[in-house]
Amino acid sequence: MSRSARARRLSRSSPSGGPGSARALADRERLRAVVLVVPLLLFIGITFLAPLGMMLLRSVHDPVVADALPETLAVLGEWDGEGLPPEAAYEALARELTRAREERTLGQVAGRVNRVESGMRSLFTRSARGLQGVTEGPWREVMVELDEAWGQPAVWNAVRATGQRFTARHYLNAVDMQRLPDGSVTRQPEERRIYLALLWRTLWVSGVITLLCLILGYPIAHLIAHSPPRRANLFLLLVLVPFWTSLLVRTTAWIVLLQTQGVLNDIMVAIGLVGDDGRLTMIYNMTGTIVAMTHVLLPFMVLPLYSVMRAIPPRYMDAAASLGATPVQAFRRVYWPQTLPGVGAGSLLVFILAIGYYITPALVGGSSGQLISNMVAYHMQTSLNWGLAGALGGIMLAGVFVLYVLYDRLVGIERLSLS
Amino acid sequence: MSVLTPAAGSRHVALGRYAYLTFCALVFLFLVAPILVIVPLSFNAEPYFTFTEGMLRFDAEAYSLRWYREIVENEEWRRSLVNSLTIGTSATVLATVLGTLAALGLSNSHMPARRLVTGLLISPMVTPVIISAAGMFFFYSSVGLGQTHLGLILAHTALGIPFVVITVTATLAGFDRNLTRAAASLGAGPVRTFRKVQLPLIAPGVLSGGLFAFATSFDEVVVVLFMAGVEQRTIPRQMWAGIREQISPAILAVATFLIGFAVLLLLAVEWLRRRNGSAPPRR
Numbered sequence: 001m002s003r004s005a006r007a008r009r010l011s012r013s014s015p016s017g018g019p020g021s022a023r024a025l026a027d028r029e030r031l032r033a034v035v036l037v038v039p040l041l042l043f044i045g046i047t048f049l050a051p052l053g054m055m056l057l058r059s060v061h062d063p064v065v066a067d068a069l070p071e072t073l074a075v076l077g078e079w080d081g082e083g084l085p086p087e088a089a090y091e092a093l094a095r096e097l098t099r100a101r102e103e104r105t106l107g108q109v110a111g112r113v114n115r116v117e118s119g120m121r122s123l124f125t126r127s128a129r130g131l132q133g134v135t136e137g138p139w140r141e142v143m144v145e146l147d148e149a150w151g152q153p154a155v156w157n158a159v160r161a162t163g164q165r166f167t168a169r170h171y172l173n174a175v176d177m178q179r180l181p182d183g184s185v186t187r188q189p190e191e192r193r194i195y196l197a198l199l200w201r202t203l204w205v206s207g208v209i210t211l212l213c214l215i216l217g218y219p220i221a222h223l224i225a226h227s228p229p230r231r232a233n234l235f236l237l238l239v240l241v242p243f244w245t246s247l248l249v250r251t252t253a254w255i256v257l258l259q260t261q262g263v264l265n266d267i268m269v270a271i272g273l274v275g276d277d278g279r280l281t282m283i284y285n286m287t288g289t290i291v292a293m294t295h296v297l298l299p300f301m302v303l304p305l306y307s308v309m310r311a312i313p314p315r316y317m318d319a320a321a322s323l324g325a326t327p328v329q330a331f332r333r334v335y336w337p338q339t340l341p342g343v344g345a346g347s348l349l350v351f352i353l354a355i356g357y358y359i360t361p362a363l364v365g366g367s368s369g370q371l372i373s374n375m376v377a378y379h380m381q382t383s384l385n386w387g388l389a390g391a392l393g394g395i396m397l398a399g400v401f402v403l404y405v406l407y408d409r410l411v412g413i414e415r416l417s418l419s
Numbered sequence: 420m421s422v423l424t425p426a427a428g429s430r431h432v433a434l435g436r437y438a439y440l441t442f443c444a445l446v447f448l449f450l451v452a453p454i455l456v457i458v459p460l461s462f463n464a465e466p467y468f469t470f471t472e473g474m475l476r477f478d479a480e481a482y483s484l485r486w487y488r489e490i491v492e493n494e495e496w497r498r499s500l501v502n503s504l505t506i507g508t509s510a511t512v513l514a515t516v517l518g519t520l521a522a523l524g525l526s527n528s529h530m531p532a533r534r535l536v537t538g539l540l541i542s543p544m545v546t547p548v549i550i551s552a553a554g555m556f557f558f559y560s561s562v563g564l565g566q567t568h569l570g571l572i573l574a575h576t577a578l579g580i581p582f583v584v585i586t587v588t589a590t591l592a593g594f595d596r597n598l599t600r601a602a603a604s605l606g607a608g609p610v611r612t613f614r615k616v617q618l619p620l621i622a623p624g625v626l627s628g629g630l631f632a633f634a635t636s637f638d639e640v641v642v643v644l645f646m647a648g649v650e651q652r653t654i655p656r657q658m659w660a661g662i663r664e665q666i667s668p669a670i671l672a673v674a675t676f677l678i679g680f681a682v683l684l685l686l687a688v689e690w691l692r693r694r695n696g697s698a699p700p701r702r
Contacts, residue, residue: 026647029529033573033607034526040517040580048543048577051554055665076599096485182647216446223443238447240689244681245454246638248658253453255662256468256671258459266469326431356547358641363662373549380553393550404545408538 030405045063052397055114057389059170067160068109069096073163086157093159094131096160101128115385116169117158123149170391175199195375195392202372205355213295213350215300215342221305221342236306243299251363254292258283258364284366293358297353301346308342345411352403356396372396450647461486461671468668472643474594486672496673499657506653507636510575515629519585519621525584526591537584544581549640556645566648573589574642579632586631590624623673623691630688634681 007089015155052217071092079085100106130146143150161169161179172185174179176193179185187193224235242250262402265279274280282288312335320330358373365374379389464483465471473481501602514603524530525537543551552631555574556565564570596618602612616626648657654673 011467027531028533031525033524033530035525036527037521040521040540040584041536043517043538044543044577044580047573048551048555049539051558052546052550053554054558054561055550079555083628087598128527206535216449220446235447236452237685238684241682242450242454244634244653244685246637246658246674246677246681247663248640249457249653249677250453251669252658252662252674255456255666256456257453259468259471261467263469295449298446315701327435345520352545356549358547358549359659363659373547376549376553380556389553393553396547397550400545400547413621 005113019180019289054205055390056394056397057390058193059387059394060166060168062162062167062169062387063165064108065103065112065159066165067158068100068105069093069163071235074097076160076163079102079156080161081157081160082153084140084151084153087138089156090143090150091137094139094143095132096132097124097128113158113162116155116161119149119224120155120158123147123155147226167387170387171394172394173388174391195372198370198375199370199395202355204308205286205293205371206351207234209290209293209297210347210351212290213298214347216294217298217301217305218339221302223311224302225306225309225312239302241301242295243303244387247359248363250296254274254288254295254364255283257286258288260289282366284369285371289369289371291360292364293354293357296360297350300349300353304345304349305339308339310346312338341411345407348403348407348410352400355400355403364411436615439677444480457671457674457678462666462676463671466668468666468671474626475598480674486667486669489667489669490672493669495652495670496654496657499654502568502651503653503655504653505620506575507633508573510579510636511629513572513576513635514579514583514632515625518580518628518632519587519625520679522584522587522591523617526588526594540584548578548639552645554639555642559646565646566651568651570646571643571651571653574646575636575639578630578639578642579635582631583625583628583633585627587621590621594621623694627688627691629692630684630691634684 069092072089075089075092076084076085079089097106098271100109105124106128108123113124117174125167127143127146127150131142134142140150149155169179173188174195176188177185178188220235220239224232224239227235254263259265260279260281262283264282265274268274269279271277282291317330318336320334321327325333355371356373357371358377361369361371362377365371373396376389376392376396379385379392456486460468460470462482462484462552464470464485471481471505525540530536551574559565559570559574564573585632598616598620599612602616603609607615634691637653638655640653640659642652643653644659647653650668652660652675657669658673658701661667661673
């Protein structure tokens with residue numbers, strides 16, 4: 001507290017500063033407020049923030065290999081990375097592979113190393129099997145005998161790279177980069193670059209959807225805002241019914257409408273717009289994703305626009321007209337600038353929501369309409385590369401956080417709920 | 420519409436106005452038609468996702484309650500309804516109680532670090548749900564709450580809390596503090612003041628916050644996809660399976676039911692907003 005603030009406070013409190021003083025009252029009020037908020041803060045901390053933190057930790061922390069092969073990694077720590085590692089490394093690895101096999105962690109370890117250098121999974125499992133019953137070295141010869149890959153420095157470099165507990169590997173992967181054995185960072189080979197393109201696609205598609213929502217939403221928000229109350233309520237209902245309807249229901253509706261044997265194609269065939277064999281593919285591709293997501297997110301654009309437009313007195317436009325402005329001029333110079341806060345709020349909201357969308361692209365996007373969220377889900381559920389899923393999630397989270405702060409500056413987070 | 424009053428005799432303006440109204444009508448059609456199409460199709464007698472010729476001729480034979488019967492008789496759908504209701508109700512009660520208390524604290528002008536705390540409490544709403552779901556999956560399984568009802572209830576409570584906090588905070592912003600002061604000066608303690616004076620006045624806000632929380636849980640599928648086992652499948656999860664695996668008009672019958680439910684929720688929230696006078700935010 002600055003000195004002047006303290007002085008102001010003191011002057012307000014009674015000279016004695018006793019229990020009835022303004023200061024004591026303020027302290028009690030503060031305590032009461034904190035006591036009311038703390039339970040929820042703890043609840044959110046445990047049920048939501050801790051899980052997020054754990055996921056982010058997983059994206060940089062991967063102890064599986066380090067825990068399974070501690071001695072091997074200790075020896076490799078001394079190794080210069082060129083030529084073959086010393087006999088001690090072979091001996092330690094042979095022992096630790098056998099142990100991992102007995103403890104059934106070998107699959108996990110091999111899978112981790114395999115992500116850095118392909119072919120390592122089978123090398124590990126095969127070698128561990130081959131080492132069964134071998135009790136005596138020289139271990140280098142034994143292992144190279146089992147598989148000559150053990151005579152290549154690249155394999156040992158891969159083991160050493162995955163042995164780090166804390167790693168930026170997943171984040172590098174998530175932006176199509178990799179770290180070479182010599183420690184330098186380069187782009188992935190052409191055929192393994194997927195994520196940057198997907199990130200750009202997500203941003204681009206979200207931008208398109210935001211723009212579509214603005215184009216569709218602006219006129220109807222205007223109509224609702226400047227209709228007589230009864231009619232405005234009816235129009236508002238037409239926006240709110242889809243808003244409250246289950247996301248899955250709306251997605252199903254678009255499947256019903258857009259699929260090749262669906263309602264829209266049937267209508268077009270019936271009126272002769274397309275032939276029966278010329279039915280359009282409007283779903284299970286990017287078109288499906290964009291149409292369905294625009295439908296889902298449109299209310300999030302209309303409602304903030306509406307609340308801003310409602311506050312614009314119609315006489316401003318009348319004034320512009322009476323001063324000789326054409327309707328277009330009056331709109332451009334008088335109306336549009338006043339709606340900019342609503343345009344900003346709605347667009348940011350739609351954009352933030354679109355970036356993180358999962359359900360709709362997963363159901364109607366086919367293979368070409370997938371967004372970054374779907375890749376997170378893929379790595380969570382199918383490839384089980386949780387570190388990479390965490391890193392992709394971390395990047396998304398950072399992006400959303402930036403937009404969120406921007407939104408807070410422009411609109412205020414308390415008003416986030418489309419007031 | 421005073422804003423667009425045509426300047427005297429200008430045909431361009433009249434044309435522009437027609438174009439504008441037509442465009443608006445089309446957008447409203449875009450918003451509502453997909454939802455309306457589902458309703459008649461759910462009465463389809465045939466296992467198709469489109470109108471049969473009989474349906475277009477309004478042939479009574481072409482319509483049936485076949486898919487509704489199928490759902491009612493189906494064990495899995497029944498269980499998912501029970502799951503949705505238990506998880507949704509429990510999450511709503513938890514979120515409403517905790518959220519209302521926190522909103523009371525947040526709207527106290529003495530609350531320290533209010534901006535930061537509000538941001539943290541609202542964060543489940545802005546975090547992309549796939550990220551929340553992924554994090555929750557790891558965390559809840561590691562503490563033994565994976566594939567349990569309790570885990571899902573806690574997760575859905577977290578997702579619903581921002582709506583309660585926002586709605587109740589907004590209601591409290593329009594609350595006249597003199598009323599609590601008057602109660603206090605008449606000798607009522609803080610708890611009594613809250614129960615007898617404040618709560619009845621903010622009740623509509625609390626209720627609509629609760630309805631938002633319930634709707635959030637009732638429609639949530641991503642967290643359920645990650646965390647639920649067969650025993651915890653909810654209606655949206657069952658629909659997801661229906662869309663992805665065997666697409667049958669039975670899900671249109673469920674969808675029709677959900678549309679009716681959404682309209683009820685919407686009407687309830689709008690009614691509460693009217694009652695509340697100072698309109699709280701609309702989600």
